[in-house]
Amino acid sequence: xxxxxxxxxxxxxxxxxxxxxxxxxxxxxxxxxxxxxxxxxxxxxxxxxxxxxxxxxxxxxxxxxxxxxxxxxxxxxxxxxxxxxxxxxxxxxxxxxxxxxxxxxxxxxxxxxxxxxxxxxxxxxxxxxxxxxxxxxxxxxxxxxxxxxxxxxxxxxxxxxxxxxxxxxxxxxxxxxxxxxxxxxxxxxxxxxxxxxxxxxxxxxxxxxxxxxxxxxxxxxxxxxxxxxxxxxxxxxxxxxxxxxxxxxxxxxxxxxxxxxxxxxxxxxxxxxxxxx
Amino acid sequence: xxxxxxxxxxxxxxxxxxxxxxxxxxxxxxxxxxxxxxxxxxxxxxxxxxxxxxxxxxxxxxxxxxxxxxxxxxxxxxxxxxxxxxxxxxxxxxxxxxxxxxxxxxxxxxxxxxxxxxxxxxxxxxxxxxxxxxxxxxxxxxxxxxxxxxxxxxxxxxxxxxxxxxxxxxxxxxxxxxxxxxxxxxxxxxxxxxxxxxxxxxxxxxxxxxxxxxxxxxxxxxxxxxxxxxxxxxxxxxxxxxxxxxxxxxxxxxxxxxxxxxxxxxxxxxxxxxxxxxxxxxxxxxxxxxxxxxxxxxxxxxxxxxxxxxxxxxxxxxx
Numbered sequence: 001x002x003x004x005x006x007x008x009x010x011x012x013x014x015x016x017x018x019x020x021x022x023x024x025x026x027x028x029x030x031x032x033x034x035x036x037x038x039x040x041x042x043x044x045x046x047x048x049x050x051x052x053x054x055x056x057x058x059x060x061x062x063x064x065x066x067x068x069x070x071x072x073x074x075x076x077x078x079x080x081x082x083x084x085x086x087x088x089x090x091x092x093x094x095x096x097x098x099x100x101x102x103x104x105x106x107x108x109x110x111x112x113x114x115x116x117x118x119x120x121x122x123x124x125x126x127x128x129x130x131x132x133x134x135x136x137x138x139x140x141x142x143x144x145x146x147x148x149x150x151x152x153x154x155x156x157x158x159x160x161x162x163x164x165x166x167x168x169x170x171x172x173x174x175x176x177x178x179x180x181x182x183x184x185x186x187x188x189x190x191x192x193x194x195x196x197x198x199x200x201x202x203x204x205x206x207x208x209x210x211x212x213x214x215x216x217x218x219x220x221x222x223x224x225x226x227x228x229x230x231x232x233x234x235x236x237x238x239x240x241x242x243x244x245x246x247x248x249x250x251x252x253x254x255x256x257x258x259x260x261x262x263x264x265x266x267x268x269x270x271x272x273x274x275x276x277x
Numbered sequence: 278x279x280x281x282x283x284x285x286x287x288x289x290x291x292x293x294x295x296x297x298x299x300x301x302x303x304x305x306x307x308x309x310x311x312x313x314x315x316x317x318x319x320x321x322x323x324x325x326x327x328x329x330x331x332x333x334x335x336x337x338x339x340x341x342x343x344x345x346x347x348x349x350x351x352x353x354x355x356x357x358x359x360x361x362x363x364x365x366x367x368x369x370x371x372x373x374x375x376x377x378x379x380x381x382x383x384x385x386x387x388x389x390x391x392x393x394x395x396x397x398x399x400x401x402x403x404x405x406x407x408x409x410x411x412x413x414x415x416x417x418x419x420x421x422x423x424x425x426x427x428x429x430x431x432x433x434x435x436x437x438x439x440x441x442x443x444x445x446x447x448x449x450x451x452x453x454x455x456x457x458x459x460x461x462x463x464x465x466x467x468x469x470x471x472x473x474x475x476x477x478x479x480x481x482x483x484x485x486x487x488x489x490x491x492x493x494x495x496x497x498x499x500x501x502x503x504x505x506x507x508x509x510x511x512x513x514x515x516x517x518x519x520x521x522x523x524x525x526x527x528x529x530x531x532x533x534x535x536x537x538x539x540x541x542x543x544x545x546x547x548x549x550x551x552x553x554x555x556x557x558x559x560x561x562x563x564x565x566x567x568x569x570x571x572x573x574x575x576x577x578x579x580x581x582x583x584x585x586x587x588x589x590x591x592x593x594x595x596x
Contacts (some may be wrong), residue, residue, distance in 0.1 A: 023388070116383035120442070123347045123377040124400040127369040141287045275349040277340075 015126050022139040024104060028142045032102040035093065036153040042087045043157035047085050050163075059086075066143055069217040080163035085115065085243045086152070091213075094238060097181035101143045102205045105188025108135035109270065110198040118275050131265040132193050139185045147178035165243070172247035177251045180237030182208055186259045190266025196276040298325040298515040300360055300481030301346065307354030308341050317505040319355070323481040325449070328472060330492030330513075331485040333502035339485040340380060342451050342502070346483070347377050359450050373401070376448030380455045380485075382439035386428030390416070390438045394423065412445045419467055421446050432459040440468065444475065451475055451482045457491060469495050491579060493517070498515050520582060521556040526569065527576035528553070536572050541562045551575075556582060 049055050059067065059077040070086035079085050109132065112118045122128060151174040158165045184205050192201040216234035221227045227233050236251035279385040288381050308316040316338045319367050323329045331337050344350045347359050348368030357364040359371045385392060391412075398408035421437040430438065436459045443451065451472075460551050473495055476482050486492045492499060493513050501509035521544070528534055531551045537543050542561030547554050562579070569577070 013402070015400045016396070019392075019399065116381075117385065119344065119347065119349050119379055119383060120377065120384070120439070121400075122349065122368075123372055123375060124397065125369045125372045125402070126400045130369075225338075236538065272351070275344075276352055277344070277349075 003188045016131065016136050016139075017134045017138055019136055020108075020143045021141060024138065024142050027100070028105060028145050031096065032146045032149040035096050035150045038092060038238060039088065039154045040157050041165065042084065043154070043161050044163050046080065046083055046163050047078055050080070052078070058242055064220065068220045078159065079244075080165050081169065081241070081244045084158075084163070084165065084242050085173070085238075089177060089238050089241075089243055094177050094180055094234070097177050098184045098205075098209055099232050100146055100245045101139060101181040101185030102188045102202065104135075104139040104142055105185040105199045106192050106198045108132070108139065108189045108192060110192030110196050110201050112194075113276055114195045114198050116130035119277070122275065128193075128270050132189060132263065132270060136186055136189050136263055139189065139269065143177075143178050143185060145182045147174040147181075148172060150209060166246075169243050169246050173243040175247065176252065177238045179255050180233050183233050183259045183262075186263050190262045194273075195267040196273070204272070224238070298360055300325045301322070301355045301358075301483060303355070304344070305355030306342070306345060306357050308345055308350060309353045309518075310337075314505050316345065320506060321500060321504075321507065323450075323483050325479050326476055326497045327479050327498065328476045328482040328484060330489075331483055331502065332486060332487065332489060332492065332499055333485075338504040338505040339487075339502055341456055341505075343454050343483070343485060344379070346374065346452055347373070357396035370451075374449040376443035376446070376451045378436075378439045378443045378451075378453045378482075380444075380457045380458070382384075382435055384427045384435060384438065387426065389426050390421065390423035390430070390441070390541040393438065394442065394445065397445075401446055403446070408445065410449075412441060415441045415445055416470075418471070419464060428567065431460060433464065436460055437464065440471070443473065446478075447478065448475075449480050451480050453482070453484045455486055456484065458485075489516075489520075518558075518560060520559050522559060522562065522579050523554065523556050523582050524565070525552065525554045525576075525578040526574055527551055529573035529575050533572035536568045537565075540568050 014220050017230055056078040059070075069079045070090045077086055109118070112121065124130065151171050154170050154174070155165070158170070187208060188205045190202045192198060195201070214234040215225050215228045216232040216239060217231040219235075229239075232239075233255055236248070236255050240248055240251070242248065299322050301320040301321070303319050306316060306319040306321070307314070319338075319342065321329075321342070331339055331342070341350065345352055348364050348371060351365050354448065359375065362371045364371050394408065394412045395405045398405050398412075401408075411590050413423065416437075419437040419440065421441065423436055425437075427435060427438065427465065438457065440456065443453075453472075457468060460468060472482060472484070484492055489499070492517065496513055498510070498512055499516055500507055501511075526534075528551050531548070534548060534553050537546065537553065537555065538559065540561055541564070542558040543555050543565070545556045547555075
C-alpha cells in the first residue's frame with residue numbers, strides 16, 4: 001500500500017489548534033448559556049428599575065466611593081446602559097468570563113500535565129512554545145465566542161424589554177470583558193506552563209484578579225490606590241463603562257499587548273523545566 | 278514524496294539488517310532529582326536496525342532514561358542524542374522520527390482512538406487522509422476498534438492504541454516502556470512481530486522491561502540498569518549461553534547429592550536435609566540430567582533464574 005504525502009506545509013499552519021477548539025466546544029457552549037441566562041434574567045428585571053424613582057434615589061444616595069464600584073461615569077441605575085453596566089459588567093459578567101478563561105488556561109498545560117498526558121503529546125514535533133501559543137489562541141477564540149454569543153443575547157433580550165441600548169456599545173462592552181478574560185486566561189496558561197501546577201495557576205489568577213478588581217473599584221477612596229489603578233486590567237476593561245461610552249481601542253490594545261510578555265515568560269520557563277510525571 | 282507506509286509482512290533476518298549506524302547515543306548521561314540520582318554516568322548506544330532490551334528492577338532508572346530521550350526531562354549531566362540531534366535542545370526535530378510508548382499511556386478518555394490519531398497526524402504535519410491507511414492497517418493488525426472512545430477501552434486496548442500512535446508514522450527510533458504489560462499473549466505475539474518488522478525496516482528500538490524472558494526472544498542485546506547505573510551490556514546469545522537455571526532436587530538418599538560434584542557449572546549450592554538447591558549454567562543442563570539419572574531422585578524443579586540471579590552468576594556478586 002503506497003500513500004502520497006504532500007510536501008511539508010507552512011510552519012505557520014496550526015497543529016493543535018483545531019483539536020483544542022473542538023475539545024473546548026462543550027465548555028464554551030456551557031459558559032455562553034450560563035452567562036446568557038444571567039443576561040436574560042437581568043433584562044427581565046429592567047422594567048421594574050426603569051420606572052422606579054426610589055431605586056434612582058437610593059443609588060444616588062450611596063457614598064460616592066461605593067457607587068464607584070458600579071460605575072465610573074456616574075451613569076445612574078435608571079438608564080438602561082447604567083443599569084446593565086452596574087448589574088452585569090461591574091462584577092458578575094467579567095467574573096464569569098474570567099472563570100471560563102481561567103479554566104481553559106489551566107487545562108492548556110498544567111491540566112494535561114497533571115493527568116500525565118503531556119509526555120506523549122509533546123513527544124511529537126510540536127515544540128513546547130508552539131503548544132503554549134496555539135492553546136492561548138484557542139483560549140482567546142473561545143472567550144470571544146462566549147462574548148459574541150452573549151452580546152447577541154443581550155441585544156435580543158434588551159429589545160424584548162425595550163431597553164434603550166446602543167448596539168455598538170453593547171458589542172463594545174462585551175469585547176472589553178472578553179479582552180480582560182483573555183488576559184487572565186493567558187496568565188493561567190503562563191503560570192501553568194511555568195510550574196505544571198493547576199492549583200497554583202488558579203490561586204495566582206484568583207489573587208491577581210481580586211487585587212486588580214479592588215484597586216480599580218476602590219481607587220477613588222485612596223490616593224495610593226488611585227496611583228495603582230493604571231496597573232489594573234479592570235481599569236481598561238470596565239473602567240470607562242464601555243456600555244455607556246463605547247469602545248476604547250487603545251485600552252484594549254494595551255491589555256492585549258501586556259499579555260504577550262506574560263505568555264512569553266510562561267513559554268520560556270516551560271521550555272527550561274522537566275515535565276512532571 | 279512516496280512513502281510505503283505498510284510495514285513489511287515478513288521480517289527479514291534481523292541480524293543482517295543491522296547497518297551499524299548509531300541512532301541513539303547516551304554519553305555520560307545523568308539525571309538528579311534533588312538529592313536522588315536517578316541516572317548516573319550512563320553510556321548507551323542503539324544502532325539502527327537493532328533491538329536493545331533495557332532491563333532492571335523497578336526504580337532502576339529505566340523510565341527516567343526514556344524520558345530523557347523523549348526530551349520530557351532535562352539532563353543534569355552528559356547528553357542524550359538521537360541521529361546526532363540533542364534530545365533536549367532539538368526535541369521537536371528529534372520527535373519527527375520518534376515513536377514512544379509510555380508504560381501506562383495516559384490518553385484523553387473522552388475522544389475516540391481515531392480522533393487521537395488525527396491529532397497525532399496533525400501534530401506531525403501530515404494530512405489525516407494521508408495518515409489513515411497506515412493507522413487503520415496497524416489497528417487492524419492489533420485488532421483494535423478506533424471508533425470507540427478511549428474511556429471505554431480496556432487497559433490492553435489502550436496499550437494497543439499507544440502502540441499504533443507510536444508506529445503509524447514509521448519512526449526511525451522507537452522507545453517502549455514496559456509495553457507488553459496488559460497485552461494478552463496472542464496480542465503480544467503480534468506486537469513482537471511489529472517490533473521485529475520495525476527494526477528490520479531500520480529503526481533503532483529501545484525496549485524497557487523488568488523481565489529478561491520478555492525481551493530475550495527478540496532483543497539483540499540487553500543492557501541492565503541498577504540504581505541508575507549500567508551494570509551489564511551483553512549480547513543475548515552470550516546471555517543465553519551463561520544464563521543459569523535454578524534447580525531444586527530431592528534425593529532419596531541425601532548422600533547421593535555428591536553426584537553434583539561431577540557436574541561443572543553448579544554454583545550457589547545449598548543443602549537442606551534431602552533437598553538441595555543450586556544454580557547451573559544453561560549449557561551444563563545436559564550433564565546435570567545425566568548425573569541425576571545415576572541416582573534416585575524423588576523430586577526435581579528447574580526454572581529460569583531471576584534477573585538478579587543471572588547477574589550474580591555473570592558478574593559474581595552484587596555490582
